[in-house]
Amino acid sequence: MMQTNNMTRHVSKLLLVSLVAVLALLAVVLSPLFTANAQETSFFGNEKRVPQSQAEVELSYAPLVKQVSPAVVNVYSKKVVRQNASPFANDPVFRQFFGTPRERVQNSLGSGVIVGDGVIVTNNHVVADADELLVVLSDRREYEAELILADERTDLAVLRIDTECEPLPTVEYGDTRDTEVGDIVLAIGNPFGVGQTVTTGIISATARTDVGVSDYSFFLQTDAAVNPGNSGGALVNTKGELVGINSAIFSRSGGSNGIGFAIPAEMVKRVVDAAVNEGRIVRPWLGLKAQSVTYDIAKAQGLSRPVGVMVTEVFDDGPADKAGLKRGDLITEIDGREVFDETGLKFLAATRSPGEISSLRILHGGKYEDVKVTLAPPPGATKAELELLEGRHPFSGAEVAELSPRLAEEMGRDPFASGVLVTRILRRAYAWRIVRPGDLIVSINDEPIKTLKDLDEALAEETSRWAIELDRNGRRISGTVTL
Known part of the structure; x- marks a missing residue:
C-alpha cells in the first residue's frame, strides 16, 4: 500500500513538471505575437511609441506637396498712382504751367489657388484697385488675369486666366466641418516674394469670429508659419484638400508669430460658385x-x-x-x-x-x-436710387439714398436700420459743414426720416432753423443749424 502511494506522488510531480515545461514553451512561442498585438493596440490607440521600421522613420510630406503645390500660384498686381494730383490735373492750361503729375507704379504680391478651369481664388486685398493682374504658375508660365468678382466683405476675389485649352492642376475643396483642432495642415504660398514655400503646423482653433479682418469672420486659426505674401495661398489638409485660404496673421512685428487665419473652404466655394455661375454674390439672411x-x-x-x-x-x-x-x-x-x-x-x-x-x-x-x-436675400433693390439734394437747406450738395435691408447688407451696415444714407457730397458743397458720407439722417425738426419722401417733405418747409439728428458710425449726433 505504501509503495502504491509513493508511485502516485512521483507521477503527480512528473505531471506538474511537465505542465510547467509546456507553459514555459508556449510563453516563448507566443511572446512575439503578444508583443506585436501590444504594439498594434498602442498604435491604433494613439499612444506614443517609437518608429517600428525605417519606412516610418522616413515618412515625408513631399508626395502631398508635389500633388498640391502646382495649383498654388503667384498673383502680381500693378496700380498706377498719381503723386501730387490736383483737381485741375486734366486741364491743358494747368498742365502747360505746372506739367503733368508724376506717376509711379505700385506693385504688390500675393498668392492664389487654382480651383477650376482657369479659375483662381485669392484675397481681395491682394488685387484691390489693381490696374493690371498677372498670374505666374509654379512652372513659371505667366498669364494676364481678369477679375470676375471682388468681395470685400469676405476678403475674397476670383480671377480667370485663358490658358488656350491647356490643362491646369487644381485643388479639391475639403469639408471644413470635419476640420478639428489638432489636425495637421500645410500652408503653401509665396512669403516675402522669395518663391513658393511650404510650412506645416496644426489647426489651433476653429470658428474665430473676433478677428475683425472681414464682415464675415469665421476663421480657421493655424500655427503654420504664414507671412506677408502668403495671403491668398492654400491651407490644405493631409488629404491634399483645400480647407482654407490664408488671409491674415496676428503680428506685432510684421512677421509670423504662429497665429495665422484662413477663410474656411465652404465660404471660398460659395464665393467662387457665385462668381462663375452668376457673376455676383447675393447673400441670404435669416432676418x-x-x-x-x-x-x-x-x-x-x-x-x-x-x-x-x-x-x-x-x-x-x-x-x-x-x-x-x-x-x-x-x-x-x-x-x-x-x-x-x-x-x-x-x-x-x-x-x-x-x-x-x-x-x-x-x-x-x-x-x-x-x-x-x-433663406432669402434681404428685401430692397440691389442698387440704390440716388438723389442729389439741392436748395437752401443744410444738406445742399449731398447725394443720398434710402436705406433698405439689402443696401445696408451690401454696405456692411445694420439691415434693421432705417433712414436716409448720405453716399456722397459734392466738392465745396454746404453739406460738408453738417454731414459726412456714411451718415444716416435720422430726423429733421423732430420729424423721423425713414424714406426719401420724408426727407423731401422736411426740406421743403420754409424755415431758417433746422434741428438735425444723425447716426454716425453708431453714434447719435444732434444739433441745430440756422441759415
Whole structure:
C-alpha cells in the first residue's frame, strides 16, 4: 500500500513538471505575437511609441506637396498712382504751367489657388484697385488675369486666366466641418516674394469670429508659419484638400508669430460658385438680430454651459418671421453646427444660397425644436436710387439714398436700420459743414426720416432753423443749424 502511494506522488510531480515545461514553451512561442498585438493596440490607440521600421522613420510630406503645390500660384498686381494730383490735373492750361503729375507704379504680391478651369481664388486685398493682374504658375508660365468678382466683405476675389485649352492642376475643396483642432495642415504660398514655400503646423482653433479682418469672420486659426505674401495661398489638409485660404496673421512685428487665419473652404466655394455661375454674390439672411448667450442667460434657460444666441429682434415678414421664430428664442445650432455669437450664425447662413433651406435647433419655452428656414436675400433693390439734394437747406450738395435691408447688407451696415444714407457730397458743397458720407439722417425738426419722401417733405418747409439728428458710425449726433 505504501509503495502504491509513493508511485502516485512521483507521477503527480512528473505531471506538474511537465505542465510547467509546456507553459514555459508556449510563453516563448507566443511572446512575439503578444508583443506585436501590444504594439498594434498602442498604435491604433494613439499612444506614443517609437518608429517600428525605417519606412516610418522616413515618412515625408513631399508626395502631398508635389500633388498640391502646382495649383498654388503667384498673383502680381500693378496700380498706377498719381503723386501730387490736383483737381485741375486734366486741364491743358494747368498742365502747360505746372506739367503733368508724376506717376509711379505700385506693385504688390500675393498668392492664389487654382480651383477650376482657369479659375483662381485669392484675397481681395491682394488685387484691390489693381490696374493690371498677372498670374505666374509654379512652372513659371505667366498669364494676364481678369477679375470676375471682388468681395470685400469676405476678403475674397476670383480671377480667370485663358490658358488656350491647356490643362491646369487644381485643388479639391475639403469639408471644413470635419476640420478639428489638432489636425495637421500645410500652408503653401509665396512669403516675402522669395518663391513658393511650404510650412506645416496644426489647426489651433476653429470658428474665430473676433478677428475683425472681414464682415464675415469665421476663421480657421493655424500655427503654420504664414507671412506677408502668403495671403491668398492654400491651407490644405493631409488629404491634399483645400480647407482654407490664408488671409491674415496676428503680428506685432510684421512677421509670423504662429497665429495665422484662413477663410474656411465652404465660404471660398460659395464665393467662387457665385462668381462663375452668376457673376455676383447675393447673400441670404435669416432676418433676425441676436446676442451671445452669457453664463447667466444659460443658467436661466437651464443650460449647463453658455451656447447659442438669443434672438433679440425679428424682421417682419423675413425668413425667421415666416418660420415662426420669436424674440427670446435661443438658437443653439444651424445645420447641425453649434453657434456662439451672431457673427458665426451669419457666416454659416451666408455659405448657402438664397432659396436653400437651413435647419435651426432652437430652445423655445424650455423645449428643443428643429425649425426649417427658407433663406432669402434681404428685401430692397440691389442698387440704390440716388438723389442729389439741392436748395437752401443744410444738406445742399449731398447725394443720398434710402436705406433698405439689402443696401445696408451690401454696405456692411445694420439691415434693421432705417433712414436716409448720405453716399456722397459734392466738392465745396454746404453739406460738408453738417454731414459726412456714411451718415444716416435720422430726423429733421423732430420729424423721423425713414424714406426719401420724408426727407423731401422736411426740406421743403420754409424755415431758417433746422434741428438735425444723425447716426454716425453708431453714434447719435444732434444739433441745430440756422441759415
